[in-house]
Structure formats: C-alpha cells, structure tokens
Amino acid sequence: MKAIKVLQYGLGPIGLEIVEVLLTRPWVQLVGAIEIDKNKVGRDVGDLLDPPRKVGVTVSGKARDVLKRTSPDIVTHATSSYIQTIHSQIVEIVEHGASVVSSAEELSYPFVKHPELSKKIDQQAKEKKVVVLGTGVNPGFMLDTLTVALSGVCQKVNSIRAERVVDASRRRLRLQKKIGAGLSPDEFGRRVAAGKIKHVGLPESVGLIALAMGWKVGEIQERISPVIAESALSSDYIEVPQGAVAGVRQVAKGILAGQELVVLDLRIYLGAQNPHDSILIDGVPPVDMTIRGGVHGDRATPAIIVNSLQKIARLEPGLRTMIDLPPIAPAQSLPEEDRSVMLKTF
Amino acid sequence: MKAIKVLQYGLGPIGLEIVEVLLTRPWVQLVGAIEIDKNKVGRDVGDLLDPPRKVGVTVSGKARDVLKRTSPDIVTHATSSYIQTIHSQIVEIVEHGASVVSSAEELSYPFVKHPELSKKIDQQAKEKKVVVLGTGVNPGFMLDTLTVALSGVCQKVNSIRAERVVDASRRRLRLQKKIGAGLSPDEFGRRVAAGKIKHVGLPESVGLIALAMGWKVGEIQERISPVIAESALSSDYIEVPQGAVAGVRQVAKGILAGQELVVLDLRIYLGAQNPHDSILIDGVPPVDMTIRGGVHGDRATPAIIVNSLQKIARLEPGLRTMIDLPPIAPAQSLPEEDRSVMLKTF
Numbered sequence: 048m049k050a051i052k053v054l055q056y057g058l059g060p061i062g063l064e065i066v067e068v069l070l071t072r073p074w075v076q077l078v079g080a081i082e083i084d085k086n087k088v089g090r091d092v093g094d095l096l097d098p099p100r101k102v103g104v105t106v107s108g109k110a111r112d113v114l115k116r117t118s119p120d121i122v123t124h125a126t127s128s129y130i131q132t133i134h135s136q137i138v139e140i141v142e143h144g145a146s147v148v149s150s151a152e153e154l155s156y157p158f159v160k161h162p163e164l165s166k167k168i169d170q171q172a173k174e175k176k177v178v179v180l181g182t183g184v185n186p187g188f189m190l191d192t193l194t195v196a197l198s199g200v201c202q203k204v205n206s207i208r209a210e211r212v213v214d215a216s217r218r219r220l221r222l223q224k225k226i227g228a229g230l231s232p233d234e235f236g237r238r239v240a241a242g243k244i245k246h247v248g249l250p251e252s253v254g255l256i257a258l259a260m261g262w263k264v265g266e267i268q269e270r271i272s273p274v275i276a277e278s279a280l281s282s283d284y285i286e287v288p289q290g291a292v293a294g295v296r297q298v299a300k301g302i303l304a305g306q307e308l309v310v311l312d313l314r315i316y317l318g319a320q321n322p323h324d325s326i327l328i329d330g331v332p333p334v335d336m337t338i339r340g341g342v343h344g345d346r347a348t349p350a351i352i353v354n355s356l357q358k359i360a361r362l363e364p365g366l367r368t369m370i371d372l373p374p375i376a377p378a379q380s381l382p383e384e385d386r387s388v389m390l391k392t393f
Numbered sequence: 394m395k396a397i398k399v400l401q402y403g404l405g406p407i408g409l410e411i412v413e414v415l416l417t418r419p420w421v422q423l424v425g426a427i428e429i430d431k432n433k434v435g436r437d438v439g440d441l442l443d444p445p446r447k448v449g450v451t452v453s454g455k456a457r458d459v460l461k462r463t464s465p466d467i468v469t470h471a472t473s474s475y476i477q478t479i480h481s482q483i484v485e486i487v488e489h490g491a492s493v494v495s496s497a498e499e500l501s502y503p504f505v506k507h508p509e510l511s512k513k514i515d516q517q518a519k520e521k522k523v524v525v526l527g528t529g530v531n532p533g534f535m536l537d538t539l540t541v542a543l544s545g546v547c548q549k550v551n552s553i554r555a556e557r558v559v560d561a562s563r564r565r566l567r568l569q570k571k572i573g574a575g576l577s578p579d580e581f582g583r584r585v586a587a588g589k590i591k592h593v594g595l596p597e598s599v600g601l602i603a604l605a606m607g608w609k610v611g612e613i614q615e616r617i618s619p620v621i622a623e624s625a626l627s628s629d630y631i632e633v634p635q636g637a638v639a640g641v642r643q644v645a646k647g648i649l650a651g652q653e654l655v656v657l658d659l660r661i662y663l664g665a666q667n668p669h670d671s672i673l674i675d676g677v678p679p680v681d682m683t684i685r686g687g688v689h690g691d692r693a694t695p696a697i698i699v700n701s702l703q704k705i706a707r708l709e710p711g712l713r714t715m716i717d718l719p720p721i722a723p724a725q726s727l728p729e730e731d732r733s734v735m736l737k738t739f
Contacts, residue, residue: 068548158733188546196542196720199700200534200693202414204723250735257734261726264735301735330723331696332689336682343678347546350677354545361709368732373717374542377550377676380607386714387504388603389596389610389647 050076051356051381054119054145055092056136057126058082058106060219061150063095064349065123070102072353074381078117080106110136114143121359123352124149128247130161137168137179146177146359148352152247154181155191156254156368169366176364180372182355184347185211186248189324189338190311191255192369201330204260209326210312213341214319215294220284226294226315227273229285235273235292245271246313249299253309257301259370262308264301271297274316282317293317350377357381396422397702397727400465400491401438402482403472404428404452406565407496409441410695411469416448418699420727424463426452456482460489467705469698470495474593476507483514483525492523492705494698498593500527501537502600502714515712522710526718528701530693531557532594535670535684536657537601538715547676550606555672556658559687560665561640566630572640572661573619575631581619581638591617592659595645599655603647605716608654610647617643620662628663639663696723703727 053075055066062082069075080092085108087095093102107113114122122140127133130153137154140147157165172179181187190209198204215223227235227244238244250267257264273292280287287293294316301309322341328334354375362371399421401412408428415421426438431454433441439448453459460468468486473479476499483500486493503511518525527533536555544550561569573581573590584590596613603610619638626633633639640662647655668687674680700721708717 071549158731159735162733184546192720193542195722196539198723199721200530200688200696201723202692202696202699203417254735258728258732259720259722259724261722261724261728262734267735332692333686334688335685337685339681339683340679342546342680346548346678350546350548353548363707370722371719373719374538374605375545376541376605376607376716377544377547378605378607382604382607385504386502386604387508388608389505389600389613 050074052076052078052118052120053356054079054081054113054117054122056081056110056122056124056140058084058087058092058095059125060345061348062125064345065125065352066092067096068349068353069123073379075356077102077104078119079113080104081110081113082106083108110139114140114145119145121146121148121356124151128152130154130157130164134164134168138171141168141171141175141177141179144175144177147179148355148359149181150183150348150352151181152183152186152251155183155186155248156251156258157181157366159254165366173365178359178362178364179366180355180359180368182351182369184342184344184351185313186251186255187369188347188351189342191252194256194326195259195370196374197326197334197336198260198328198330200334201328201332204328204330206306206308206329207256207326208310208312210314211324211341212319212322213315213344214317214322215315216282216317218345223282223285223317227292228282228294228317229287230292232273232275232292239271244295246295246297249297249311249313252311253299253301255368255370256309258368262303264303264308266302268300268302269297271295274314276318280318285317287317351375396420398422398424398464398466399702400425400427400459400463400468402427402456402468402470402486404430404433404438404441405471406691407694408471410691411471411698412438413442414695414699415469419725421702423448423450424465425459426450427454427456427459428452429454456485460486460491465491467492467494467702470497474498476500476503476510480510480514484517487514487517487521487523487525490521490523493525494701494705495527496529496694496698497527498529498532498597501529501532501594502597502604503527503712505600511712519711524705524708524710525712526701526705526714528697528715530688530690530697531659532597532601533715534693534697535688537598540602540672541605541716543672543680543682544606544674544676546680547674547678550674550676552652552654552675553602553672554656556660557670557687558665558668559661559690560663560668561661562628562663564691569628569631569663573638574628574640574663575633576638578619578621578638585617590641592641592643595643595657595659598657599645599647601714601716602655604714608649610649610654612648614646614648615643617641620660626664631663633663697721
C-alpha cells in the first residue's frame with residue numbers, strides 16, 4: 048500500500064512532537080512543514096527536533112506554495128486553539144485538496160460557537176471530498192470520546208461525570224504560567240476576567256457527548272476558580288507561597304431542564320496528589336472508570352493526531368468529529384485486506 | 394428520519410434482553426422475532442418478557458418466511474457462540490438483504506478459525522450491500538475494543554495486559570454451572586478436557602487487538618484452570634466446599650518471537666472479592682485503567698448490540714469487526730444533520 052503523504056502545519060511544541068511521531072510511522076511520508084516563525088523557516092525540520100537530526104524536509108513560511116508543490120493527502124495542523132485564527136488556514140488547505148487533522152480545541156466541536164464557519168468548512172470539505180477533524184487529548188479524547196466509547200455498554204445513561212486531574216509540576220513552564228501558578232488569588236481573578244486564564248474545550252466536550260447521546264442540552268455553565276496552595280509549593284520553575292494559586296479548576300456543566308446531564312471537572316495544578324482521569328456513568332449498567340496517574344497530555348495529543356490519520360480516508364467527507372471515527376490505534380502498518388493476523392490457527 | 398426495522402433472531406436470555414432494549418428505542422421498529430423453541434413459537438414476544446406485556450410481534454419458527462414478510466433492515470442475532478452453528482442462519486439473513494449484528498463470540502474475529510466461511514460471508518454481504526458484525530461485552534468490548542480505543546493516546550505500544558474479574562455469585566444459575574462452580578478439581582479437569590468448560594472468545598479478542606495494532610501474532614496460547622475455594626462458599630443456587638472449584642480462570646496470550654504482546658486474563662468465580670475490568674498498556678505514554686466493580690455482562694451485551702445499530706448503515710458492506718465501528722452510545726434519537734445540539738451558545 049502507498050504511504051500517506053503528510054504535511055505538518057505549525058512547529059510549536061505540539062507540532063514538533065507530531066513530527067517526531069510521524070517519523071516513527073513507516074506508512075507516513077512527511078512531505079513538508081509550515082511555520083511562520085522566521086527563525087525556523089528555511090531550516091531542515093530535523094534541526095528543530097531533540098536530538099537534532101537530518102530529516103530532509105525544509106521548513107517553509109509560504110503555505111500556499113508548499114501545499115501546491117507537495118500535494119499532501121493530509122495536513123496535521125497545530126497553530127492555535129481558535130477557529131477565528133485558523134479558519135483561513137483550514138480553507139487554504141482544503142482548497143488544495145488535502146484533509147486536515149488539527150489540534151485546535153474549538154474545532155473539536157465547532158457547531159455552536161461558530162455555526163457559519165462550521166457550515167462553510169463542512170461544505171468546502173464535501174466539495175473537495177476531504178475530511179476536516181479537530182482532536183487532541185482534551186478536548187478530543189479523555190473527557191468526551193472515551194466517555195462516549197464507554198457508554199456503549201449502557202442500555203441507558205442518566206448522567207455523566209468526568210474529571211481530569213493533572214499535576215502540573217513536571218509540565219512545561221508555559222503550561223505552569225497558563226494555569227496561574229504562583230499568582231495571588233486577586234491577580235488570578237483579574238486574569239480570568241481578562242480571558243487570559245482559560246482552558247479551551249470543556250463546552251466542546253459537553254457538545255460531543257450530547258451529540259452522541261442525542262441530548263438537546265439547554266444550557267452550558269462554565270466556571271473557572273483557583274486551586275489555592277495549602278502549603279508552600281515549588282516546581283523547577285515557580286515558587287508558590289502558602290495561600291497563593293497552585294493552579295486552576297474549571298468545571299463545565301451541560302444542563303437540561305434543571306438536570307445536570309454532564310459535568311466535566313478539570314483541575315491542573317502544582318502538587319496534585321492523585322493525578323487521574325475518571326469517568327463515572329450513572330446508567331444501566333453503571334460504569335466507574337479511573338486511569339491511575341492520568342494520561343500525559345503532551346504525549347497523547349500528538350499520538351491521537353497521528354493515530355487518526357489511517358482512519359481519515361474512510362470517513363465521509365466534511366467537517367467531522369471524533370465520535371465519527373473508529374478506535375484509533377498506534378498501528379505500525381497500513382491495514383491489509385487480509386485480516387487473519389495470526390500465523391497459526393487457534 | 395425513518396425508524397430502523399429490526400428483527401430479533403433467538404429468544405434465549407440474551408435475545409430477550411435485546412428485545413427489552415430494542416423496545417426502549419424510539420428509532421427502532423421491532424418487526425419480527427424468530428425462535429426454534431416450540432414453547433415460544435406462536436406467542437406474542439411480549440409474553441416472554443418480565444413483566445409480560447403486549448408487544449404485537451408474534452414469535453415465528455420459520456426464519457425464511459418471516460424474513461421475507463418483514464424485510465428487516467437489521468437482524469439482531471443471539472443463538473449460539475459458534476460459526477459452524479450460525480453460518481447458515483447468517484447466510485439466510487444476508488440473502489434477504491438484511492444486515493446482522495450477532496452475539497456469536499466466534500463471529501467477533503472469525504478470520505483465523507474459519508477463513509473460508511469468513512470469506513464466504515464477507516463476499517455475500519458485499520454483494521448484498523449489507524454488514525455482518527459479531528459483538529458483545531466479551532469478546533467485543535471490554536478486553537478488545539476498549540483496549541484499542543485506549544491505545545489511541547499512545548505514540549507506541551509495547552504490550553497489553555487486560556483482565557476481567559467477575560463475581561459469579563449473583564449471576565444466572567446457567568453461568569454458575571458453566572464455570573464449574575461446586576465441582577471437584579478432578580471433575581473440572583475432565584470437563585475442560587471434554588471442551589465443556591470453556592469461555593469462547595479470548596483468542597478472538599487477541600486477534601482484534603493484533604489487527605488494530607498491525608501486529609502479526611505468531612502464536613496464541615490459551616490455558617484454562619480452576620479457581621479453588623479457599624473456604625466454603627455458596628450462592629443462591631450452589632454450595633462450594635473448601636477445596637472445590639469456585640469457578641474458572643482462562644488466560645490467552647498472543648506471542649510474537651517469544652514476547653508476550655497481549656495477555657488477556659479472565660476470572661469468573663463465586664465470591665470474587667474485587668470484581669473489575671482493567672487494561673494496562675505498556676506504552677508511551679502508559680495507560681493504567683480500571684473499571685471498579687466491572688461491567689455487568691448480561692446488561693452490557695444487549696446494550697452493545699442495540700447501540701451498534703445506528704452505526705451499521707454507515708459501515709462499508711462486508712464482514713466487519715468492532716474496530717471498524719465509531720463509538721456507540723445509547724442514543725435516544727437518530728443522528729440529525731444539524732449537529733448544534735446546544736440550544737444556547739457558549
């Protein structure tokens with residue numbers, strides 16, 4: 048089977064880790080890399096990896112040129128969380144006849160926040176017979192797709208409660224700053240009010256779950272609050288005095304007729320004692336799932352993006368979501384028509 | 394959207410619970426019921442439910458007649474575990490242009506044990522443009538599909554270990570007998586040797602995982618051993634003296650070049666202290682998942698079968714597996730083209 052031609056769009060931390068994973072897949076041919084940062088343009092993409100090595104793909108700042116020249120089957124995309132920012136990039140990619148798998152959080156379920164742009168992208172993708180998909184670990188997997196997958200064992204679901212608790216101590220400095228670690232509660236409040244402390248994606252996850260369940264959700268409530276350090280904390284980068292902010296707690300609720308159908312609870316802070324992902328389904332039968340230690344987001348998002356690539360070509364064209372996709376595994380080969388993978392009978 | 398016309402084939406305990414779940418779905422029209430048991434033929438299928446009620450569908454013993462008369466879109470099928478037994482039933486259903494979702498364990502991954510019959514079913518389904526799928530809680534979900542779904546977060550998977558521990562105390566008498574509860578270890582051994590004590594499906598689950606991962610598994614080892622009662626046990630039905638058999642442990646391993654890639658460990662016995670389902674993925678990142686209490690199989694298998702129905706029509710025709718299917722939720726409505734399920738923006 049022919050390799051899938053993939054182009055990486057965006058070479059920040061996530062984009063570079065996507066490249067690392069793409070390079071481990073024998074069924075992927077990396078045909079190009081796009082980045083606006085002038086310090087990266089013109090270099091071999093391998094120079095930006097750790098450890099640096101020769102890859103043979105030169106970083107370009109001109110999206111149109113490289114799309115035209117390389118004709119990728121799929122573009123893996125990691126530039127911004129917001130549809131307003133990325134939609135012209137998506138449109139340009141689709142114009143060139145390539146599918147897109149993006150880490151943009153808003154793209155995981157864009158139909159409510161951006162109905163017009165969603166329709167436009169959907170129609171254009173259908174015309175060009177390609178697929179546009181937003182995914183990642185959160186939104187895209189832990190709080191939404193996995194919840195829907197688990198609900199498959201239920202005859203009936205009454206309500207869902209999922210939480211993700213991340214110990215930020217060993218994460219990137221950028222993430223530690225993003226969650227407000229080390230701030231005073233007052234300063235934290237000001238930054239929340241200014242929209243500077245905010246994880247993008249919880250309402251999108253509520254939307255994906257509601258879509259799968261066939262629930263018309265009347266109202267989404269979202270609340271951001273600080274997690275206060277009960278004693279002094281420190282990471283490699285930041286000192287947090289007692290009483291200061293250790294990180295963030297963000298809760299989104301999907302409510303119908305006064306009933307909390309979906310509650311998603313995300314806590315990311317320094318020194319979290321029992322990091323985990325958990326999904327509790329009140330249903331018949333009930334499901335009480337926990338992933339001990341939680342799933343490492345910086346590892347998982349690039350994995351999910353690359354693992355989804357084999358499934359993209361089989362989806363109906365258009366703007367799709369993760370609940371349209373069969374389970375994605377880190378397959379080392381392209382699927383063969385012969386499905387008898389055992390050499391001996393059993 | 395038009396309802397899906399569903400016919401139930403087989404009215405044992407699983408078949409009847411499938412009917413119960415079908416009746417809760419407004420998007421399903423139950424058009425017929427087939428059963429060979431003369432005591433059930435001719436009665437309203439609702440007479441066989443608990444509590445009995447009028448459903449308006451008469452049980453028929455003549456499959457061909459009722460298939461022809463009712464023209465179902467999909468047949469939900471629960472008659473036997475074995476391809477040899479069911480394949481003529483499947484062929485007859487497909488001849489009538491209906492898809493099949495079956496609880497037959499061997500059908501969940503039939504390509505190795507029955508390559509010729511698999512090919513025949515696959516070709517016939519493709520000709521008739523219908524889908525044939527084998528599923529259920531185990532094989533079909535807990536040890537295989539869920540494992541594959543979780544692996545989506547991994548850049549790389551080295552090996553997988555999944556276990557399902559079921560407390561048989563509150564399960565049906567038939568299941569308690571099937572696992573050998575109350576037997577002496579010698580009698581248990583004789584029944585294992587005679588093929589009378591055996592859960593069907595662990596090698597099939599290994600096959601599904603290997604197929605998803607792109608692993609060519611060289612060898613499957615399967616071992617059945619008794620779980621011995623350390624002290625006297627009893628259920629509502631069976632007394633187990635100390636030293637007698639409390640139930641069964643069955644382990645299947647998928648091995649490649651001496652390495653245990655997949656180990657599936659199923660224990661079903663009276664008095665299991667900590668029933669659970671767990672999946673441990675040695676990968677990057679690792680995943681350590683547990684479902685506390687485990688998922689109730691008699692509830693889950695009918696749920697999975699009914700929940701899969703909405704996804705069947707969108708699959709490529711042929712003999713498919715659960716890893717071809719998007720996540721299945723207990724949706725209360727058929728999917729709409731409008732995916733903005735929130736009434737208010739967020």
